[in-house]
Amino acid sequence: MTKHFNKLASVLLGTTLAATVASAASGGELQEVMKKRGLTEQDIIRAAKTYLPSGGRDEFVVFSSAGQAGQVIVYGVPSMKILKYIGVFTPEPWQGYGFDEESKKVLRQGNIRGREINWGDTHHPALSEKDGKYDGKWLAINDKATPRIAIISLADFETQQIAVNPVFKSAHGGAFFTQNSEYIIEAAQYAAPFDNDYAPIEEYKERYRGGVTMWKFDSKIGRIKQKDSFTIEMPPYMQDLSDAGKGVSHGWGFTNSFNSEMYTGGIEVGMPPNEAGMSRNDTDFLHVYNWKKLAKLAEDKKNVKVVNGHRIVPMDVAVKHEALFLIPEPKSPHGVDVSPDGEYITVCGKLDTHASVYKWSKIQKLIKSKKYAGKDPYGIPILDMKESLHGQAELGLGPLHNQYSNVDGEIYTSLYVDSQIVKWNYKTLKVLDKVNVHYNVGHLCGMEGKSADPQGKYVISLNKLVIDRYQPVGPLHPQSHQLIDISGKKMDLLYDMPIPLGEPHQAVAIRAEKLHPHVRYPMGTNVRTGKIHEGKTLAGQERIERDGNKVTVYATVVRSHINPERITVNKGDEVTMYLTNLERAQDETHAFTVSQHDVHVSLEPGKTGSVKFTADLEGVFPYYCTEFCSALHLEMMGYLMVKDP
Ligand code: CUK
Ligand code: CUA
Secondary structure: OHHHHHHHHHHHHOHHHHHHHHHHHHOOHHHHHHHHHOOOHHHHHHHHHHOOOOOOOOOEEEEEEOHHHOEEEEEEEOOOOEEEEEEOOOOEOOOOEOOOHHHHHHHHOOOEOOEOOOOOOEEEEEEEEEOOEEEEEEEEEEEOOOOEEEEEEOOOOEEEEEEEOOOOOOOOEEEEEOOOOOEEEEEOOOOEOOOOOOOOHHHHHHHOEEEEEEEEEEOOOOEEEEEEEEEEEEOOOOEEEEEEOOHHHOOEEEEEEOOOOOOOOOOOOOOOOHHHHOOOOOEEEEEEEEHHHHHHHHOOHHHOEEEOOEEEEOHHHHHHOOOEEEEEEEOOEEEEEEOOOOOEEEEEEOOOOEEEEEEHHHHHHHHHHOOOOEEOOOOOEEOOHHHHEEEEEEOOOOEEEEEEOOOOOEEEEEEOOOOEEEEEEOOOOOEEEEEEOOOOEEEEEEEOOOOOOOOOOEEEEEEOOOOOOOOOOOOOOOEEEEEEEOOOOOOEEEEEEEEOOOOOOOEEEEEHHHOOOOOOOOOOEEOOOOEEOOOOOOOOOOEEEEEOOEEEEEEEEEOOEEEOOEEEEEOOOEEEEEEEEOOOOOOOOEEEEEOOOOOOEEEOOOEEEEEEEEOOOOEEEEEEEOOOOOOOHHHOEEEEEEEOO
């Protein structure tokens, strides 16, 4: 007992005070609480390792995909306290994302062929990089269902851009920044024609294509430059997860694929069902491409084909310039993860118990010597698997994804089928430890664990099933993030966090000290553009302007009134309301809605936002501030009067 209390006390207070606390606690309140709640000493130690006292700050901040919710979840580590949901591909009501005009403009950038899309399937968030290290400026995340990439500013944790992929029809293998955020990699998934035409499935091999889009990124302003972006055409092998080279492999990209069989279910009558048809071959292909060279090539018109206004570098051009290669990898792979120095590339295959560690210097040698093991049906050179491999490590059933720690050669891999995290060394190929997780882990998230500067300390297991871990809330269970301490020789599972917002496919963590979000905006800021809003209104400038049936209201909000407090319009008028929050005090947010009009805008200090509606219903409609902002919050209101002239 005393030994455990000493350990606990040293966690809490450091070793010098340990003895004192142990003797005080052993007879006292702590033991009573433990007894009452049925807690073990191990529980108490884990609680102490994750407990964040009131007002405290976490060491790391995690950005997690919210899967089918189309959003991003932000939480702290080690406390696992949820801090924010960021609306990305789907509306987010609290901040009025999708309910005010500025955010609608961002959401509507995600329209496809004129169609509004309000649902998204977020998979892989990525943090912008400088020299392969996170710079804390931008977050990118992909939508798999309707291939799009969103850019979120870490100055205010708001979505600022959605870029639609003009040629892909689904995309899983994004987003991944190159080491200086020059580009964001997005790989296609289910092959389809690049154009928008119908093509019968019998033409799969000729007309259907996979590929990798290199989104040009301007990290100064945090925007994807659509016209400077290009796509590398690839065979219809169903490209998947990707990673950018860094350090010694900077300038190159790596993308997995499955279905090298090009099985479609429709071509080969009498074939076994999809699952078996798509994994008949023992190996699929790791795509290795020199994006730096391809970007240069794409500048010359004669090297590209333009589809939907977007530049494509065809496979034969890439092959001719020795910029695209294939390497066999164990079938049905999932993650491909480049080591912090860029020399080792670890690929895990769901149907293989091994992780395959490729060595960049070996790959480079094969490329330089033009020693190819053969060519695929599209003429792409294949490099010999054995000669590219550093080695393979037997890890367990269903290895999926990898994260690195701050210890040389140390890597953590999720085992989907075994429901475990395995710690091993990708240089020695030795397995070091395993820990059970609950259950069916997909990705895992290390602390800056995929950057050039991993921090160690923790990994988080992002689990697909929870079954018996939480209070049941119906047949659909929350999904689970489990925090694991990796600072010792053995891993230790510290904390279970349920997230009721969708599947946490992937998450990225950054040191909190790297983030410096705004406290307030410069007065009159349009937060979706970062520029001063045309509707900026200062105290004394409030007014209502009419031009025909168009009514424009320039309003201010400040404790504790909305000015103007009365707006009278005619039925059928088109009303635009610009609202500026004049507050400078921290966290003094107001927000605005009008009864029965389906609008909402959140107004953080200094922000100007707007709502727009047609006053098509006659009547009296209260409007009010929706944030409990002061003692006179309920008084912060007014009336929209709509009369039939
Ligand atoms: S994830 Cu998208 S299927 Cu393993 Cu990257 Cu869940
Ligand atoms: Cu402002 Cu409530």
